[in-house]
Amino acid sequence: MLVVGALATALVGQFLAGTAVAAPSAETVKTPSPGRIAWEPCESPSGQGTFECATIQVPIDWKRPHGATIGLAINRHLATDPARRIGSLLINPGGPGGSGVDFAYSAPQSFSPELLERFDIVGFDPRGVGRSNPVTCDTDQVNAQAAQLYPDSAASFAALREANRALGESCRDLTGPLVENMDTTSVVRDMDAIRAGLGEKRISYYGVSYGTGIGQQYAERYPHRVRAMTIDSNMDHSLDPWTYQKTETIAMEESYGQFADWCARTASCVLHDRDARALFDSLYKRADAGELVLPGDPPYTFTTQDLQSLAFGYMYDPADWFQFADNLAYLDAPDAAAARSVGKRGEPTEFAYLPVMCQDYDFDVPSYGTLARFERELARRAPVTRLSSLAWTDLTGCQNWPTEVTNPPHRLRVDGTPPILVTNSRYDVATPHSWGSNAARQIGREAVFLTYDGVGHGDYWMSPCARDAIDTYLLTLKAPRNGTHCPAVWPTGPSAQRQSPTGGLVNPLPELLGTGTRGSTM
Template sequence: MAITKRAASDPRARIGPLVFGTGGPGLSGVNHVAKADQHLSPEILRRFDIIGFDQRGVARSSPAVCSNSLLAQQPSPVPADEVGYAQRISFNHRLYDNCRAHTGPLFDHVDTGSVAHDVDALRAALGERRISFYGVSYGTLLGQAYAERFPDRVRAMALDSVMDHSVGTATFLRDQAAGVEDSFDEFVAWCGRTGSCALHGRDVGALYDNLMRRAETGALVDPGRGAGLSWFDLSRGTFGYLYGPDWPGLAGWLDTLDRSTSPSAEGAWKAPEAGTAPSAPAPGPPVTDEVTQHPFPVFCQDWSLPVDNHAELARYLDMSRDTAPHLRVSVGAVVPTMFCAGWDGRVHNPQHRLRVRTSVPLLLINSRNDPATPHRWAMNVADQLGGKGRLVSYEGAGHGAYLRTPCTVGHVDRYLIDRRLPSVGAACRAAAPPVQPAVASRDASSAPPAGPTWSGARS
């Protein structure tokens, strides 16, 4: 297991180790600690040794890898009919076999529960009786797993942007669809009150719905490439902008798409499936059969989210569309769910309600309008923890709450350093969103920002 340490900048004030649980799944903890000043406050860096590691199956720790040539053949995660669904399942089975062959036996043992045992081995190697832990996004699942299995070895644990590991397929898809739609609604409200928004004064919801209809008929073009976008591409690109959030960028991108003209038939572009940026050209087959790390085996071994046929998938997609009438789905939910449709391995770490018996309560923090880990999940986890959890709500948008404002930093730092809990119902006001000069449109040749790590870029 690849491990790195950034020593406390003030050795005389050092408290001990703080293990950094990165998101994804599939992001490198070693890389995150190399840029720790972007993820943790100066006071935390002064008081703690920051410990990062690449968990099993990731980056420098025997990564789970698959053939690029096969990944380039991915069918749609939202097939239109039973034939398309069968093609997706067939692809998944070929992918599982391919990745097992390239990765070896570890492929079937990369679940988060197993990683929690690795963290405790790391604790022992450090010579520490207890550790402090900060986890963000998918890293909150690791924190929960460690607290359940090793409650007496937790000094303090802060979980930012919280996964709820108790939900089934319908709730998983519906809750995330509700979260991304709520985040979009916040963008629409901001645009309505902000003169610099490229869509200010227009009915943004109606404009977006029209873009969706154009995408469905093949009439939506990305001027940056002169090629068409599917409705799923539009939803994915929007999700990427909401992650930050980058509301000015989203407004400019949508304005540019609205001004675009229909692509020619020969220029029409099919959606790049999961694993590519939303407005990048669809990948062609690579020249050689090189391999790439992929996070899906972690997810498939942590979650049982069955989708047994196209009729069932269609019901879930209809439910998501009812929940998210503008964006229709959460790509961050649909893509991993469909990577695991037909999963033929064990789910070593299946969903369940939390059972935590730590001596110190856990601190949870979550954005109210998070597009990826909805605030509802943080509330659910706080409820499961009972007296062993305390939630701070950041009353704003975006994924990741800790470094948003002095208020959010203060709550997390006081807890990690002094183990002082905030009051019940603690909340922090939203920071003012970024404002850019008013523009007529944005150059769509620059791709929307990538969203979750299924496109390899986010925590």
Template structure:
């Protein structure tokens, strides 16, 4: 069995801003083609290129944006099926870098060219840039009163204007429907009649947008760790809190049965409550309550529960700490605008905000809320109407079987979301459940690899509601992983680590 699954989060953290993937020569001017060339070191064994597409697909004669791509050629050209387009999620992680990873099984790499492109507004495809000085003023996303909400609304308005001025016309066209059109342009430029696609986390929103717009151009589509784009604002808030609570409950159960857990034999829930209270009193230095909650989010991603338990134990035994300042020199890449273009998360006032918190806490008494949801709730406050790709049920008439994959306990994209998307797809939806904890399923076990590979290669999906057993978690503990889909709080990224 390949053991790379729990290590994926660390690799994903390096995707955005990687400088080694630069075309050795400029792509040709024809927007319908990709001029491939060897990538710059250290990725010279792969091919890189660019594809020019319209900023606004409704105005193809208007401004354009260059998409950056990479390709890992099939290792057996005689057995090659075609191209497999991939996206690692985020939003904002580099698909071009992900395509160069040794992530897929040897059989998939033998049969497919692995192709990734940086989604518009990210990495090397006209990434969203914002003032570091302004970003350093980022308020706490846990809003405590109407005045703080008003301050956040003003701050998000200023941030939006600043980021738009630094990013250019593409800033207003970052929605996943636009990305789906980009993906179809990549398909055509590759000479593929139909798309084979594998997307993780936020990459599943792109997949859903493509299935909605181009259902008959799909050869195979595997959606791994699924975001439910039909979840309205209030359901989104409650669902993401419930996902976090499920991961926390699984962590507590694991620790009770694992003597090597640093909290074994202790009242984990009482310790957890004490840490949250200390954070609210400012006794944990730079760590806010939201950042305490991220210990479980990040720890449940791999999962890296040995490390999570050790961090909780250290914090519980620590003395009060001083608050460190935020620092963000120069321009700062913030991909959150992609989310604002796909989800209407705006709230009217503090009364609505507290109602959402109250309902979320009812579903998640220990986790209370999802800190990433608070981040996007705040960041998207000033998003103007209409939202380019607002929440709606997925309809993909004429689509072939689409494989929907999820862990039973995923801290951010819960199993209920995957089941919902599979239902929305009707007969085309095939749900595969990994009966364990973690975010990203593909290489969790021999069962998950072989099931997904068989679908991608042979177009043979599993039976409805198929499952793969969980793989036991074993030490040595992996370090806590920064994960995708907005899990890394801005203050985590800006504050020096000690």
């Protein structure tokens, strides 16, 4: 199954420059305690593990702590060795829009037995996501906006701005005042309310992708409430719009280059004896000319945006590269007798991604001319893939968004935490290595930086070496040496199951993070 537009905007939230604001310390930030959480037994979809579920109430607007509230859905997988239980490990899979409840439900298949023994694995659906009062928007407005995300003139840029405002206003009309309070700062306050409800003085945390942004800002605001923190595949909340586009685009170009090189040296790759870079360039030019038409009833004209989104999605996990090579070969020579279903872009029913992104980052550009200059310069720097579909639709999707940028980008100011383990793949298409290294520099002496020298998003499931380092740190507080490198792991054969190389664990991110989040679906 060839699915196109795998991530209208993905795993990932990120980036731009804005006014630096002082981060309040834990001493100046009071978290109203919701009281102890009233847990009740519940069952995971798989039936595996022992779980409890609950709902806690938090203010819609933390500036009005005694005002209207919403319920946050939370769950926990109970430590399998309660006599040796360390405490609670809060987790978040990214997005914005990924369900932390579903992430916790996946724990028996996705986290090591050692973590399951010693921690209660606690997941929560962030405000506006999943079971926590989900943001909903008019589907027609979502689709109208999706058609405008790649403007090619001043007129189409103006139409995009109108579509963005109409979409944002529909989200507000259908969801209510929560839409004005979707920024990560509010999520951090929610997470500390969960900590208080758990009765924990300090928490351990594992966040991946956009979940690293939550972790970074939690450490900034509540440094003395952290026992241990691993942030895996990191955001950089300090970047200006151009640097964000540039770093994401270079990451896409480099990741595709790693795929092309792997295919050239892997005899079982269907493109083994072809130049995969030249093939992509040829497909792009055919799509740009409207000549990449796939058989079907009716036939489907494959666009450059379809091609870029397809490639972007397959860079999340090299385990899918055999299938990606098959799909590129099919695109090059479609077989009417074996026509493949080509998914266009998904129809979201919930839409938390842009309400978070457009309050966390100031993406506005002054004119179509600026956007066009960006596009030309990106294509110069990335002559094969041209741009990052994630970065581009983040940028274009937030133009003229109707809510305020309430959590503007700034450099992290973390002081007083224990060591924070910061990990990043060398070739991460959604959260580039430069973001991780820059986040570690901003955190400063509290940061320990580990690089996985392969391709992919979510080091815990890409690398046995990284997983062992993360487990050891969370369990014992013994961090690896700063600057540690873990060797790349390459796929050796097609696999029907998305198992990571880390002891047979199943990588949960592709199913947790779908269209409209910092993740991918295949």
